[in-house]
Amino acid sequence: MAYEVVRQPRIADVITQRLEAMILEGSLKPGQRLPPERELSERFGVSRPSLREAIQKLAARGLLSSRQGGGTFVSEELNSRYTDPLLEMLSRHDEFHLDLLEFRDAMEGISAYYAALRSTPADKTLLRERFEALEASFAEHDPAAEAKADAAFHLSIAESAHNVLLLHTIRGIFHLLEQSIVDNLTHLFEKPDARPRLMEQHRALLDAILEGRAEDARSLAHEHLVFVEEGLLELERAETRAQRALRRAQTMPERT
Numbered sequence: 001m002a003y004e005v006v007r008q009p010r011i012a013d014v015i016t017q018r019l020e021a022m023i024l025e026g027s028l029k030p031g032q033r034l035p036p037e038r039e040l041s042e043r044f045g046v047s048r049p050s051l052r053e054a055i056q057k058l059a060a061r062g063l064l065s066s067r068q069g070g071g072t073f074v075s076e077e078l079n080s081r082y083t084d085p086l087l088e089m090l091s092r093h094d095e096f097h098l099d100l101l102e103f104r105d106a107m108e109g110i111s112a113y114y115a116a117l118r119s120t121p122a123d124k125t126l127l128r129e130r131f132e133a134l135e136a137s138f139a140e141h142d143p144a145a146e147a148k149a150d151a152a153f154h155l156s157i158a159e160s161a162h163n164v165l166l167l168h169t170i171r172g173i174f175h176l177l178e179q180s181i182v183d184n185l186t187h188l189f190e191k192p193d194a195r196p197r198l199m200e201q202h203r204a205l206l207d208a209i210l211e212g213r214a215e216d217a218r219s220l221a222h223e224h225l226v227f228v229e230e231g232l233l234e235l236e237r238a239e240t241r242a243q244r245a246l247r248r249a250q251t252m253p254e255r256t
Contacts (some may be wrong), residue, residue: 002161015054015152023063023074024164026171030078033071034064098229100176105225107170108154112217114161117207123160124210130156131206137197147181153202157209157221167201194231201227 022028022125034040034055040049055072058064066072130153137149151174170177174251201224208217 002120005106011050012053012057015044015046015051017046019054019058020063023078024160025162026164028074030074032074032077034073036071038093039171046131072160072244079217098233099192101225101229102104103173104177105222107166108157108225109218109221111154111161111163111166111170112221113214114163114166115141115157116212116217118162119209123156126156127153127160127206131202135199138199141195143182143185146185149179150181150185150202151178157205160209197227 026152028034035043037048037051037055041048045052045138054080055066059066059072062077063075064072065075087140115123115127128232130149134149134153137145140146154177155170155174157165201220205217205220208220
């Protein structure tokens with residue numbers, strides 16, 4: 001019987017795979033600078049020439065880029081997102097916000113489900129930090145800051161789900177998501193009870209994930225987005241009624 005020779009993997013190939021996995025799982029983010037070569041080689045327990053070879057391979061694949069005298073960075077191009085012209089075109093679409101909410105319902109529900117099942121202690125620490133930042137921003141009543149913190153909280157849930165396709169899909173629309181949340185919150189905050197309701201929903205979602213209640217987490221993510229959608233529809237109906245009344249007032253014949 002012939003036996004296939006077992007080949008020892010090259011160190012540079014192992015490092016390449018390790019760095020690639022870190023980029024995929026979100027441990028290394030687009031635009032993030034890698035630690036200095038000496039520090040990174042010590043962390044991996046490998047020689048600097050092997051590390052350098054791995055970095056060159058990833059650079060050739062377009063995953064890393066080097067800047068003269070500035071170090072090595074994860075490629076910004078991995079942070080692919082909807083471009084500004086497309087964003088403007090989408091935002092002019094009549095049902096843009098509702099379409100995005102439906103998309104979020106699908107993506108964030110499953111993200112919350114898997115985050116409850118798979119989140120690590122480090123993930124849970126980050127989730128708590130992002131929630132506290134969200135809570136602080138809501139106290140300041142600044143819709144732009146609130147939207148940024150809100151989007152960051154939901155992104156941390158996607159990171160905690162440990163599904164690379166979910167993560168990169170949601171990360172790819174992060175800019176779009178953030179802008180949509182700004183618009184949503186600006187309208188929703190016209191209702192006096194909106195802020196406390198939103199914080200209650202985010203707190204309940206966080207608790208379900210931290211406690212590992214996967215089905216509850218998915219349901220709570222859905223309920224949160226339904227609340228936002230119903231609030232927007234209610235405001236749109238009120239605006240339509242106001243415009244209709246204004247048109248009627250303008251067309252009524254003058255009394256003599």
